[in-house]
Amino acid sequence: MTVLGAEWTKFSSIRATMTLSLATVAASAALGFLFSNASARQYATATPQERLDFAPLDLGMRGLFVVQLLVAALGVLVASSEYGSGTMRASVAAVGGRGRLLAAKAGMTVLTALPVSVAGVWLMYVAGQTTLAAGGAPYVMPGDPAALRLLLLGPLVFTSLALFGLALGFLLRGTAPAVNVSTAFLLLPILSTASPAPVRDFISAYWPNMAAFQTVSGTSELPVWVGSGILVGFVAVMLIVAYVQFKNRDA
Amino acid sequence: MIQLNGMTKRHGEVLAVDDLTFTVRPGLVTGFLGPNGAGKSTTMRMILGLDLPTSGTATVNGRLHQDLPHPLREVGSLLEAQAVHPRRTARKHLLYLAQTNDLPPARVDEVLDLVGLTDAADRPAGVFSLGMSQRLGIAAALLGDPPVLLLDEPVNGLDPEGVLWIRTLIRGLAAEGRTVLVSSHLMSEMALTADRLVVIGKGRLIAEAAIGEFTGNDGAVLVRTPESASFARRLELSGAHVRAGRDGELVVTGMTAPDMGRLAAAEGVPLFELTPRRTSLEEAFMELTRDSVEYGAAR
The missing domain is CATH 3.40.50.300 (P-loop containing nucleotide triphosphate hydrolases)
Known part of the structure; x- marks a missing residue:
């Protein structure tokens, strides 16, 4: 517990981490508004068939693909800001057991990424659906099963991505390399749309962040627990690899 | 500890x-x-x-x-x-x-x-x-x-x-x-x-x-004399070890300064200097680590 308290002191005494947290929430709301505003205008001039295919929840939440990068970066910073400034040595010398330090950082990541994710996902939902409604387009009420699932499970998916970022921060020991790798990894499904259909379909269904997002938002054929399980399993493996490396390398 | x-x-x-x-x-x-x-x-x-x-x-x-x-x-x-x-x-x-x-x-x-x-x-x-x-x-x-x-x-x-x-x-x-x-x-x-x-x-x-x-006396004595070559030979005959110092003086080990003074007096060799050498910590350190300096300047 005391080590976790120390992590909070570190997190809250650096402007970068606090700014990124607030920026993530603000960006979520802004993107919810922007994507929905555009969708509402398209709906106004859409053909009847297009109106039938209109998916208000997906369209309103398209910004999640950007926000996931910010939440993952938040996790990266929890580890990488210590490598960048050289305080990792001071922290390891002070804490002793490296497992305890990594566990505290994982706890810190969850405790910051979860509220940020809840605020981000819910704000994006509210901003998105009210903008659609105001624009005269269909919208989804929070009582809708798909919307409810997204509002409850979405933040957990994001928090897992923050832990993925944390693992990369430990493995690559620097903000820039870890953020680059994390961004490339999370955006690969979007970039892969130009690849041959079998590859594209496989990545779209099973790539860890896609598997979780698609099942949570109800656009995948996989059950929710499989899609989320792929992400959780992947993040667990990343954290274990990060721990083994952290334990066996010079700090 | x-x-x-x-x-x-x-x-x-x-x-x-x-x-x-x-x-x-x-x-x-x-x-x-x-x-x-x-x-x-x-x-x-x-x-x-x-x-x-x-x-x-x-x-x-x-x-x-x-x-x-x-x-x-x-x-x-x-x-x-x-x-x-x-x-x-x-x-x-x-x-x-x-x-x-x-x-x-x-x-x-x-x-x-x-x-x-x-x-x-x-x-x-x-x-x-x-x-x-x-x-x-x-x-x-x-x-x-x-x-x-x-x-x-x-x-x-x-x-x-x-x-x-x-x-x-x-x-x-x-x-x-x-x-x-x-x-x-x-x-x-x-x-x-x-x-x-x-x-x-x-x-x-x-x-x-x-x-x-x-620090302290490392046992060597510095000897300065105009007849260094012959006195060096004489010292070595008496069992001392002699090598040339930096400015033509002799660095002698294996014999005490008083013994050297007596020997010089007996042989009639004029001595200009007879000094038991004291090493500073700095010198001791240089001597100890001479072989292990990573990038030493050429001497």
Whole structure:
């Protein structure tokens, strides 16, 4: 517990981490508004068939693909800001057991990424659906099963991505390399749309962040627990690899 | 008490630390001396559990660093003074360290006061001068009031006032009964602070002794005479060992100065100088580490 308290002191005494947290929430709301505003205008001039295919929840939440990068970066910073400034040595010398330090950082990541994710996902939902409604387009009420699932499970998916970022921060020991790798990894499904259909379909269904997002938002054929399980399993493996490396390398 | 037992650290092909075994005792300042690149910092990082030894162990008060429940209460360290996040204030830096070891926040104010940083406590560490950074590093080392202290080149880059402050502080810490290991590449600095010396070169232990044993008469006598060639031959016939000194003088071992004076008088050799040679700590260090300097200037 005391080590976790120390992590909070570190997190809250650096402007970068606090700014990124607030920026993530603000960006979520802004993107919810922007994507929905555009969708509402398209709906106004859409053909009847297009109106039938209109998916208000997906369209309103398209910004999640950007926000996931910010939440993952938040996790990266929890580890990488210590490598960048050289305080990792001071922290390891002070804490002793490296497992305890990594566990505290994982706890810190969850405790910051979860509220940020809840605020981000819910704000994006509210901003998105009210903008659609105001624009005269269909919208989804929070009582809708798909919307409810997204509002409850979405933040957990994001928090897992923050832990993925944390693992990369430990493995690559620097903000820039870890953020680059994390961004490339999370955006690969979007970039892969130009690849041959079998590859594209496989990545779209099973790539860890896609598997979780698609099942949570109800656009995948996989059950929710499989899609989320792929992400959780992947993040667990990343954290274990990060721990083994952290334990066996010079700090 | 710090005990090293066969500590070895290999970086690929390079042996940074080679089978180091020594003990650092409480109540004394132990100088840890060696040329740049001798492996001092690596050894200190291994004692602190930061670098993992290839083989061997280091214990602090009988335990491995990783097994200490509250490491800062057992061993304080100053490694790189700049290892502070530049945007974090001195107070927050010390506060998070205190929290990791369950130390009361009031202790942060105590150490800030002790090192004279109270007025600068709420400024980001990035704007600190080298001297202030060094003081902050010392504050962090003293945070847990530890019985063991490791200080890596604490006077590096300090102004004379800062050097004097650190020197007095180090002496005081040892006088309180703490175990103090201070590394330096400057023998002259160690001459002023250390009670014992551990000298290493190229990762190996070269010497370990009380500081007095490094200085003093090394048994050689300098002899200056206009008849150096013939007197040298005469000395060697009497069993002494003679080699030429720097300015034509003779450096004689194996015979005492009084005996040489009597011999010269008996032979009628005029002597201009007859001096038992005293080595300074600096010379002793140069002599000890001559073979292990990484990049020595050509002589």
